[in-house]
Amino acid sequence: MSSQISQKHPKGLYVLFFAEMWERFSYYGMRAILLLFLLDNIKGGMGMSAAEGTAIYGLYTASVYLLTLPGGWLADNILGQKKAIWYGGIIIMLGHIILAIPAGSAIFFLGLSIVAVGTGLLKPNISSIVGELYPEGGARRDAAFSIFYMGINLGSFLGILIVGYLGEKVNWHMGFGAAAVGMLLGLIVFRYGSATHLKGLGDVPPAEEAGEQAAASPSGGNKMLGYGLIALLVVFLVVLQSSGTIDMTTAQGLAQGAGIIIVSISAAYFLFILVAGGLTRVEKYRVGVLIILFLAIALFWAGYEQAGTSLQIFAERHTQRNIGGWEVPSSWFQNFQPTFVLIFAPVLASLWISLSSRNRNPSIPVKFAMGLILLGLSFFVMVAASNIAVQGDLASPFFLTFTYFLHTIGELCVSPVGLSSYTKLAPKRYLSQLMGIWFVGASLGNLIAGIFAGGFDESNILQMPALFNQVAIVTTVFGLILLAFWKPIKSWMGGIH
Known part of the structure; x- marks a missing residue:
């Protein structure tokens, strides 16, 4: 069966499969022990209360996905997908290395923030390149994403198994260090595999490609609309804070407000892209479908x-x-x-x-x-x-x-x-x-x-x-x-x- 699959799909799919597998190994492995480490007060953990620990855990997982927005923008406009994946992986690895150092809460939260930033940069762009391998679309592309999804779950399974065991049974920081090793292996796979099997994909930011630059560069009025939407979001959050609807001075309050923030940002982005994104009528309808799929x-x-x-x-x-x-x-x-x-x-x-x-x-x-x-x-x-x-x-x-x-x-x-x-x-x-x-x-x-x-x-x-x-x-x-x-x-x- 494997030989049949390899004939149907380009080798670049498997480069991305294994790169994503090791990145998910590091992500899900670290996540498996994160809350346990935050709550532990016996084996060198943070000794937090359950309310505070779960709030920080929720904020971390939410921020990882939320940071995919600026990560995607950087790839579309400045870096290109390949560079975004490469730099994102390096940042993730550095974050895990910092987490592996038993040096107090400030260093720990620094490492956690760095992992979130790197994941936001890498995660949306590696999926984008999978799609670019299949410009014809159709069932072959759906099948490729199913195979790619197997890599995500294999990495998840192995990460929870190995990082979870090392963190719980040996030492928390050894578990975090194992996650760094997993990301290093993913970087090696991507660096050498992409040079051979992903040539011409994700090298140039889409906004710079021929014929796209004018449409990708919004007018001054469109920029003002975008800034206005951001300003409205800020005002909205200030009103929520001052009215006591959310209290963003505590971890629990930040976690409770995260849902409101995410909904606001998503709605503002969809509105901006529909109104000021320079889309054709067909593209606007397609974005409408993306909104339904988002919900x-x-x-x-x-x-x-x-x-x-x-x-x-x-x-x-x-x-x-x-x-x-x-x-x-x-x-x-x-x-x-x-x-x-x-x-x-x-x-x-x-x-x-x-x-x-x-x-x-x-x-x-x-x-x-x-x-x-x-x-x-x-x-x-x-x-x-x-x-x-x-x-x-x-x-x-x-x-x-x-x-x-x-x-x-x-x-x-x-x-x-x-x-x-x-x-x-x-x-x-x-x-x-x-x-x-x-x-x-x-x-x-x-x-x-x-x-x-x-x-x-x-x-x-x-x-x-x-x-x-x-x-x-x-x-x-x-x-x-x-x-x-x-x-x-x-x-x-x-x-x-």
Whole structure:
């Protein structure tokens, strides 16, 4: 099978696959021990309270995705994607090296900030180059993103396994150091692989390409509109702060306000690009589709990321985990997600190509609808499981296993397809910036997941069925709405499949 895949896809895809795998190794590995390190007061951790530690954790994950916006802009206008990836990887590695130094909280937060900046620079641009490998678009590009997505999940699995073990069992800072080594390996792969297999891709900023410069350079009036939108956002945040709606003087307040900030920035950016971006009528309709997909992916991740919150509590407290007298660690249930992705990503990649050859490949909005409906069905499974817990019994582990299976199939209908669709639908001169917006949608979903799960009172199990039922209904209904309107949404795509 591997020889067949290599014949269908350029070798540059595998350069990006392994570079992204090692970057995700460093990211997810460090993230796996970050909160534990912040809360630990025995083995040299920060000794924070749970409220403060989770707020900082949330701010970090949100900022990583939010920084993809300036990272995309730098690539589109100054660096080009290749340089953005290279410099981003170096910055990430330096950040992890700083984290590996046991030198107090100020140095630690410096390292954390540097990792976030580097990730914001690298993350949207490596996905953009995957899209550029397939200028013809179609099912081959969707299949390529599914393969690329396998690299993300393989890196996640290995990072949590190795960095998590070193951090928890040996030394926190050794774990952070292992993340730096992973990023170094990613840089080596990208440096030497791109020189041979990615020639001519991502070298020149899209805004500087022939015929694009005039459209990419907004007029003085458009610039003033952009500055005005930024000023309105600043005023809006000041009003929220002064009215007491948010309190950005504390970590908890910053985390609570992050959702408002992300929604404001995303709405302002979409408004700016539609009004002052110099887009044609077709491009404006395509950006309209990107807005719909942005809302869909934020909602999808809001449910999907319950894996680390409400579903983790359910695994810990309400799931039968004894096998022959040995208790399975509750966190191991989260490994079902990357494992299922690695198993089923090539299956769905082949399915899209097979359906395309018969002109039956589902359109992008249909795939998104399928993903949201599958996510909703998974939470109906959890409603049944939580009804067992309400009776005082432990639920079978197969409930969570089946839930994560449905999560994964839904994820494979949404996430790699969404990555691919953004590269196809985005106006070329705004490609990396809009890839950044895609990851901002993921950030918003993570924040919604945390806020929603914050209402999960683990001491009151009677509310669990209602909580899971809410997620199930909201995601299923949105998926059905997408399914009902897939034809007009598809017509807005201007012939792109």
